[in-house]
Amino acid sequence: DARVTQTPRHKVTEMGQEVTMRCQPILGHNTVFWYRQTMMQGLELLAYFRNRAPLDDSGMPKDRFSAEMPDATLATLKIQPSEPRDSAVYFCASVYGGNREQFFGPGTRLTVL
Amino acid sequence: SQQGEEDPQALSIQEGENATMNCSYKTSINNLQWYRQNSGRGLVHLILIRSNEREKHSGRLRVTLDTSKKSSSLLITASRAADTASYFCATDGTSGTYKYIFGTGTRLKVLA
Numbered sequence: 001d002a003r004v005t006q007t008p009r010h011k012v013t014e015m016g017q018e019v020t021m022r023c024q025p026i027l028g029h030n031t032v033f034w035y036r037q038t039m040m041q042g043l044e045l046l047a048y049f050r051n052r053a054p055l056d057d058s059g060m061p062k063d064r065f066s067a068e069m070p071d072a073t074l075a076t077l078k079i080q081p082s083e084p085r086d087s088a089v090y091f092c093a094s095v096y097g098g099n100r101e102q103f104f105g106p107g108t109r110l111t112v113l
Numbered sequence: 114s115q116q117g118e119e120d121p122q123a124l125s126i127q128e129g130e131n132a133t134m135n136c137s138y139k140t141s142i143n144n145l146q147w148y149r150q151n152s153g154r155g156l157v158h159l160i161l162i163r164s165n166e167r168e169k170h171s172g173r174l175r176v177t178l179d180t181s182k183k184s185s186s187l188l189i190t191a192s193r194a195a196d197t198a199s200y201f202c203a204t205d206g207t208s209g210t211y212k213y214i215f216g217t218g219t220r221l222k223v224l225a
Binding site for chain 2: 004031035042043045048050055056091093095100101102103104105106107
């Protein structure tokens, strides 16, 4: 049963610390998305990659956030330094080929104290 | 912004009843998708409808699209307690990218 996996599932950290979230897309999926979900803002697209190349990161605060795909099986989202307003659930999703159906991971719940 | 708005924000019905939720969006689209999110989980794709389609069915789901009104509706027939979840529409714009904007969601509660 192919699934998108995300680690860690939960992260509690203190303001100013670096946070790294990881995503393993479904094998063979070549488009990967990072989203952030909060009660106030809903689900926001932060960045997405196609064939490991960043296509759009306009939703991401550039001064503290960075997203990469070191290889086809791993996507990372880093926040440095983290702030309390970054507290949210971060989702990764992947898409196969030219399809549009997104497969979401279970999310990383981040709490910044 | 292109963000979709779902209506109602919350809906509570009895098991066996039909549930209808609506999505409005602001710009032209190539297609529109509906997703479900159970509490504490990731989103799950339900159905995609293209801009040249007016209606689509999948099991107990029926989706309509009215591009002239920039709106879509999702109908769940004969609802079950397991349908309790949040439902989101997502629109892509006509740029042909893979970028989707998700709406604010409808929280559906089905009472047994």
